[in-house]
Amino acid sequence: MPVLSKLFQKPGAIALLSQSGGVAGFGAIRFAEDRIPLGTLVCLGNRANVEFADMLDYLAQDASTRVVALFIEGLDDVRRFYEAAKRCAAVKPVVVLGAGYTEASRKVARSHTGSMAGGQAVYEGAFRQAGLIPVHTIEELVDTAKILWLSPPPSGNRVGVITHTAGPAVLASDIMARRGLVLADLSDATKRALVSKRVLASFMRPDKLVDLTTFGYLDRNLYVDVMSLFGKDKGVGAILAVCMSGLGD
Structure with a gap:
């Protein structure tokens, strides 16, 4: 997004992947307001042949990426996503905000990106098994990624x-x-x-x-x-x- 590139003059270490351009833009603005540089911003809404799994496999090996933040409306291949997410989460933190859990939001997701959303319990269970960190608002997505970027993992609970x-x-x-x-x-x-x-x-x-x-x-x-x-x-x-x-x- 060239219009957003002016907000980030220095390379960052947080990657934001979103199925929504609006959520990506809102998240990017929040990072900019907090003076946290983004490294990678990818919108996967109207995609042709690039999925979350492809990007997660790439970011898992990208030395400049330290934290990954995801916004997901629905997944076409849950198994492939799960395996790629698990590989990525094994080497760096992955924060995920899921949506489309209600019937009303499923209809919006289908008309917006064509993705088939699933039940909240199923998705969040898969997220946790893969080692992802589920959040419930855009603010939590940004704040959690920011904290993980600024601070090392806690030494205990x-x-x-x-x-x-x-x-x-x-x-x-x-x-x-x-x-x-x-x-x-x-x-x-x-x-x-x-x-x-x-x-x-x-x-x-x-x-x-x-x-x-x-x-x-x-x-x-x-x-x-x-x-x-x-x-x-x-x-x-x-x-x-x-x-x-x-x-x-």
Whole structure:
């Protein structure tokens, strides 16, 4: 898409494959807004003889591609796609957004690309067996690909959480628990450092969830201090910072 090429002046490492030009354009704009360069953008809607499987086999061997993001309305050869997706996911992350799961959306997909969509449970089961990462919105597709590009895979399922407000952190903890993630048990060295460096308020004790209270809202450098400590703690596989800003901030 020449009209989009102006948005990406530098080569990127994320490949976006879409059966919809509209979804591809929307996704590309989101990547551009986040200043994340795209490496490959391919629309497979009105294709003649190039399928997702062909592109996945190519991208699996493409040294410049580190993350693959897919938008799929329907597949003509599910088995061939599954085998190619499994090969690709074995060497680099593949994120997938599926659509066409309802009767109404199937009719749109058939009229749009001629693809036969299938049931959500069947498709998502195949996605997971192939090692893909299913998401449910374009925003999740872009954000997940972005995170996988920016960060190495977590070393484990234990997450260190930092917050200055309890409610959103509680919601985040519920979401993590539903996905098999747990709050990290901080090491004694990390707990001592949180106290000795006066990162926490005097009335707060170091616990699984580091609550900076209002001080974290007033001084964002406290987040950096905690993340530095978490980065040295072998019991922390990933870090989640929950920070709310005031209107206009």
